[in-house]
Amino acid sequence: MRIVRLANFITGSSGGLRTALRELGTGYLAAGHEPVLIMPGAVDSDEQTGQGRVITLAGPVVPGTGGYRVLVARSRLRRLLTELAPDRLEVSDRTTLRWTGRWARRAGVPSVMVSHETLDGLLGLPFGGRRASARLTTRVADRLNAATAASFDTVLCTTGWAAREFTRIGVDNLVRVPLGVDLERFHPRRHDPAVRQRYAPDGELLVLHCARLSAEKCPERVLAALAQLRRRRVAAVGVFVGTGPRQAGLREQAAAAGLAVHFANYVDDRTEIARLMASADVVVAPGPVETFGLAALEALASGTPVVVAAESALPEVVADAGLAATGGGVGFADAIVELVRRPESARRSAARARAERFPWSASVAGFLRAHRAVGAPVGLRLTGR
Structure with missing residues (x-):
């Protein structure tokens, strides 16, 4: 055809x-x-x-x-x-x-x-x-x-x-x-200590957001979650991979709040994105109108659990390999903390197993x-x- x-x-x-x-x-x-x-x-x-x-x-x-x-x-x-x-x-x-x-x-x-x-x-x-x-x-x-x-x-x-x-x-x-999802490219073996050293040199929680920085993706929820984690004395670093019309505003908000946030723009090398995915502790996909969420699935394939917006389609995709959050920063911070409290080997194995259902x-x-x-x-x- x-x-x-x-x-x-x-x-x-x-x-x-x-x-x-x-x-x-x-x-x-x-x-x-x-x-x-x-x-x-x-x-x-x-x-x-x-x-x-x-x-x-x-x-x-x-x-x-x-x-x-x-x-x-x-x-x-x-x-x-x-x-x-x-x-x-x-x-x-x-x-x-x-x-x-x-x-x-x-x-x-x-x-x-x-x-x-x-x-x-x-x-x-x-x-x-x-x-x-x-x-x-x-x-x-x-x-x-x-x-x-x-x-x-x-x-x-x-x-x-x-x-x-x-x-x-x-x-x-x-x-x-x-x-x-590309199960070969996005794989737990991409975990790279050098990536963690670059972004979280003191062992901080590494929180990744990989999406366009636009209104429908609600990236501000990630900043709100990072602010909540700091109030709870949880050392966390955020990495935003992507560009979009909200980027300048997000940079200003992060700087004004004194949050540890890196903006990586667009990473052209898909292998580099895979390393980031596999090296993060949690990936946050906060968009409320996502109909599938490829980035979330790539995170799962990399062995990294995902916090997603409860009102989107992503709870259907990630199932028990992640958590669905409601509301703003408090709800997403709660879900992040709950996920990282799970034994690391168990949460990473569950993430990979879920992704393997979607070749x-x-x-x-x-x-x-x-x-x-x-x-x-x-x-x-x-x-x-």
């Missing part, structure tokens, strides 16, 4: 979506298919890679997002899709690219929309310091989700938590396939089953579309 994949809201550096696209494309290619990824970038490019053909179309940066780019030239993208004549269309953007589902239906191309985010959660975040009512949020999300489900043959969600806003409105073209091979197989299950037999392409 020629599987043409579309994605929006991608930065030049790594992130969960970029990782998922790479791993799925690599798996499709290894399975004998022809993956083609179309995504926005700073300039146009077209190259063959380890994940198949990657076509980058120049797209603008969305203001205030810290670098996210989008595909905006609709007519150009439509022509490109027609030229590529896909056997399947896979779309990782439920908002600005929803129209491609209608294009696929007119062209006779089976389509899958991958829901990487939750409208319930995003619409419920404060905007301009104000939060919409739950009733209004639900009504708007339901209307938009119904339109999305009607535009695509299949809606694919990665967790039951992510699927619930579709099941609420009776969507019947829904499948669930979890994402995965990328299983994710690739699940996505391919979803593609095979929809539409006309391969080879019955329409011409002139």
Whole structure:
């Protein structure tokens, strides 16, 4: 199958979506298919890679997002899709690219929309310091989700938590396939005493946060937890890996509070990230609207337990290999302390065992089953579309 994949809201550096696209494309290619990824970038490019053909179309940066780019030239993208004549269309953007589902239906191309985010959660975040009512949020999300489900043959969600806003409105073209983790790269053997010496030379608790520093990720909760730990006389050091629009403010807050915090920006070397993951005592994933949480799963694969936001999908992913926290700094500090009180060998073994249930091979197989299950037999392409 020629599987043409579309994605929006991608930065030049790594992130969960970029990782998922790479791993799925690599798996499709290894399975004998022809993956083609179309995504926005700073300039146009077209190259063959380890994940198949990657076509980058120049797209603008969305203001205030810290670098996210989008595909905006609709007519150009439509022509490109027609030229590529896909056997399947896979779309990782439920908002600005929803129209491609209608294009696929007119062209006779089976389509899958991958829901990487939750409208319930995003619409419920404060905007301009104000939060919409739950009733209004639900009504708007339901209307938009119904339109999305009607535009695509299949809606694919990665967790039951992510699927619930579709099941609420009776969507019947829904499948669930979890994402995965690179169990070889992210491994407890990456534990590195030199990393601990660099960040926690006096044996302090090493608390890691690895995500974009943006509003939906709620990185301020990590600072609040570190402040709570200091009040309890728990020596702790925080390491933030990532960039985003909240970075400058977080630096100022940490400095004003006198917290021991390092900002590592984006670490391009994935092996270096793996060393950080395996060397930390706890990884904190505080985002309340996460629909899966790849960074949390990478931490578990590295043998490091995770504290996650109770209102997100992550409790479903980490299970008893981590703890779910509610509220702000107090709740997250409580969970951190409870986790590190567990015997180290037990908590690290439990983390690794949980991650081993999510190999990328299983994710690739699940996505391919979803593609095979929809539409006309391969080879019955329409011409002139």
